[in-house]
Amino acid sequence: MMIYAKMKGFLKRDYLIESRYKLNFILNFVNSIFPVVSFFFVSKLINGSDAESLARYGGDYFSFALIGVAFTRFFQLAVDTFSGSIKRAQMAGCLEAILSSQTDSKTVVLFSSIYSFLTAGIQLIFMFLIGTLFLGFDFSNTNSLSLVVSLIISLFAFVSLGIFSAAGTVIYKQGEPIGWVFGAISALIGGAMFPVSIMPGWLQFCSKIIPTTYALDTIRLSVLQGYSIDMMGKELLILLLMSVILFPLSLRTFNWAVEKGKKDGTLMSY
C-alpha cells in the first residue's frame, strides 16, 4: 500500500514540475516528429537499393528505420532517466533530503524515473501515430503477444543499464561512462538505422553483446513480420538472460554506490 503511495508521490511530483514548464513539454513532442519525417525521406532515397539485408524485416526501409529510431530513443531514455533523476536531485539540492527519509535508495531511483518512462512511452506512441497516419507505416502484420513480451524483456535490460548509469553518476558525477558508451554504441552497432548484417564481421560480433541488437530485432520481427515467441526464441532467451543477470546486479551496484558515497562524503557533490 505504501509502495503504491510512494509511486504516486513521485509521479505527482514529476507531473506537477513538468506541467509548470509547459513549453518544454510541448517541444519534446515536436522534437519527436523530426526523426520520423527525416527517415521517411531518407527511405524514399534508398528504398530498394539493398533489399537483401532488409528482406528479413519485410523490405521497407522506413518501417525498419522508424522502429529502430523510435525504440532506440525510448531505450536510450530508459538508460538516461535514472542518472538524470539522480543528477537533477543532486543539483536541486534535494538528494540529501530524499535520502534522509524513510525510503531506501533503490526505491528512490526506480520511482524517480516512472514519469519519464510514461512521457517517453507517450512520445513513442506519438511517433508511430505520425508514421501510421501520414507516412504509411503498417501495423497489420503485428503479433501483439510477441511485441509485448519483447518489450517487457527489453525494458528490464535497459532499465538495468540505466540503474548502472545512475550508480556511475553517484560515483563519477559528470562524465558517467555507462550512458555514454551505451548511447554511442547502440546508435552505431545496435542496428537502429541500418541492418546489422551490412556491417563487417567483427562489428557484427560486437553487436551481439549489446541488448539493443536483440531488442530491435525482436520488436521488428514481431511488428513487421508477425513472428511468434517461438520463432524468436533464441533472441528472446538471450535478452531474458541479460535482464535476469543485469537487473539485480544493477540494484546492488546502485546501493553500493550510495553506501560508498555516504562513506566517502561525496554523495551530494556533482
Add this chain to the structure above:
Amino acid sequence: MTFPVPKRYVDYLLFRKNQYFYALDDINLNIADGDRVAFLGVNGAGKTTLLKLIGGLLYPSTGVIEVNQCDTIKENIKSRKNVGFVLNEERSFYWRLSGVENLEFFGVLDNLNGETLRYKIKELIRLVGLEGFEHKQVATYSSGMKQRLALARGLLRDPKILILDEPTRTLDPQAVQDVKMLISNKIHDDKQRTLLIATHRFDEAEELCNKVCIMKKGKLLACVPIQEIKAEYQNLESYYHSVMNEIEHII
C-alpha cells in the same frame, strides 16, 4: 627533464594525492534523551559532518555510531526512524512546487499517507507560521520562509531527535528571532525532543541548548553543560575563546 606531455598531467597520473581527508578524528560522544546540544566551531571544524553522521546521511570510515541503539551503517533506515533533519540548504526543496506539495512528497517518503499526512501538514504549516503561503511556489518564499518549511519537513514524522544544521545562517535579525522562538517555544517546549544544533551564534546556543560542544579541525575539544560554563565564565563566548586559545597554545 622535459616531458613529452605537461608535467602536471604525469604527476596527476603517477603521484596523485589521496583526495580524501579526515573530517573527524577520535570523536567519542554520548547524547542523552532530551539533551539540547549546540555544536560550535569555525567553518570546516566538522560540525555538519558530525550531524550528518548522526543523522545517517554519512557513514563513519571507522568506528560506530548508534542512534536509539541502532548502528547507522547496519540499520540505516531504522536508525533514522526517529531523526528529523533540518538541512541548511535552501535549495533542498522543489522550487516549482508549493510548500504543501513539497511536504506531501517528503511526507510520503516518510511513510505518511492520506488523511494522516494532510492533517499533519496542516498542523505543521500552522506551527511554523506559513499559513496563507502554503499553496505558493517555494520559488517565491523568502529565506526565512524556506527555513520554516525546512523545520516543518524535519518534524513530519514527529522525531524524537531533531538535527538542525545552522538553522539561522541566511536569515535577517528578525527572522533569526522568529526561528529561535519557534524552536524553543513550539518545537522543543512541549516535547522532550533531543535537539542537535550546529551554529556559529552564541546567543542561539545559549537560548536553545543546555549543552555546548566545541569543535576544531575535526576534533571535539569540549562538551560541557551551559550551566557549568555560566558558573565559571562571563558568558558562552568567553568560554569558547578560552577553549580555542588553550588549544592554540597546545598546538
